Amino acid sequence: MSASIDRTWLLSEAPASRAQAAWGRRYRLWCDFRANPLAMGGLVIAVVLVLAALFAPLLATYDPSAQELANRLATPSAAHWLGTDELGRDVYSRLLFGGRVTLGMVISVVVLVAPLGLAVGCVAGYFGGWADTLLMRVTDVFLAFPRLILALAFVAAIHPGVTSAVIAIALTAWPPYARLARAETLSIRNTDFIAAVRLTGASSVRIILRHVAPLCLGSLIVRVTLDMSSIILTAASLGFLGMGAQPPSPEWGSMIATARRFFLDQWWVPLIPGIAIFVASLAFNLLGDGLRDVLDPKQR
């Protein structure tokens, strides 16, 4: 490729290819996003957390499950940056590996839930009539369950573990996305540009996939990012209640649960995973807010 990718290429008013036009649009969105310092802060923290979880084996100073009973509940020091827990395991290393479990759960939930919600919402909204009624009543049924309680019942019925926790959270997390996608689709389906596509003779599947769904994606991404904090909290709550990740797997919620006995005397042991949960939730919330300003078409 001879053309260099730089600002002038991206901001060109006369792009020479579809890719250049698409990247130019994305670059403009990025410029808008970058102007919001809070959102940038959220993005940076979220990226740091994900990278820390990904590279946990490189960053960890100890094996997260190596016990050192002579040195349990130690205060933070040069040897153990964030102290040790009740079995003498290094909290810093457990936090990094715990990020893999917690963030991994969040990402799997999102990957399961967002496409499902989008598909259900777009189909219901586009076709209307009995398809809409059927799909939305099913959605209402799932929406009527309290999230944590259904997740608890589900996990208890199968067996506690990360996989069942992910499925349980996913089961209760998709209905809001379906509703959102349906509302967006309803506002799009009667526009002239969709009528024009229908007049080309395109099939409904093609119209939904190529013309309707991409327009719903923006607000869906915003909603997903804002929901990530509540998914993190649910995942941690399940872990805290012993229904999520099982010991010795280090998960932030279960780390708090096992350390809660020491809350008064060795308060830093449960506090540190608590801070991790708080920071991760806050970062995703800030990121979501920033994305909403940029992506939500109703704001522009």
Add this chain to the structure above:
Amino acid sequence: MISVQDLRVRFGPVEAVRGVTFAVGEGSSFGIVGESGSGKSTVLRALSGLNPDWSGRMTIAGTALTPKRSRDFFRRVQMVFQDPYGSLHPRQTVDRALSEPLLVHGIGDIDRRIRQALSEVALPAAARFRYPHQLSGGQRQRVAIARALMSEPEVLLLDEPTSALDVSVQAEVLNLLADLQDRRKLTYVMVSHNLAVVAHLCPMVGVMQGGEMVEMISAEDLRAGRTRHPHTADLRRLSTELEEA
């Protein structure tokens, strides 16, 4: 080419179109004028297949139209919408909008056809990869016209194609439509509330009021003021007063 007999369209308890009948010859243009809510756009939407709840008899090139249309129908009949700001997908480039009909109908040679279509509607080649928000209203309407022509239709339905544009751009778009009709032997049905616009393009004009076509008049008679129905006279007086004002 087009014949519509006793077309009726109902929206719930309201009958929006009450027995409209007209015919358009091949390569000719027919204009429909009327006030807002007179049912003129509804006629067009029924004809285009966007509104399947109609009764009556409509034929295009001898084939009777059914509520559900075939893909071949959409290749032969296309429509240009009133609002160029609403008829282009906001996240799709001009290139994408123009290639969509080709992809749907499996027409090859996309690159050349798009370049040709752009030059045919007098858009610069640089506009090809722009998004609608980077174009002016007139340019957008040219894109919409180019998109309608991609599948090489025989019939073009025009739903107030110029009413959202300012006056100088209106004339450009009308001249473009007239040129295209000459070149491609297109048949037009044009809906407008602007008598001057309709009379410029269409030799025959139908006047609609309250869902009925109250008068069919030639453009010459309309210009000369030889109207028979009082509503036509009203519309004509209004439009001449507007022009003088």
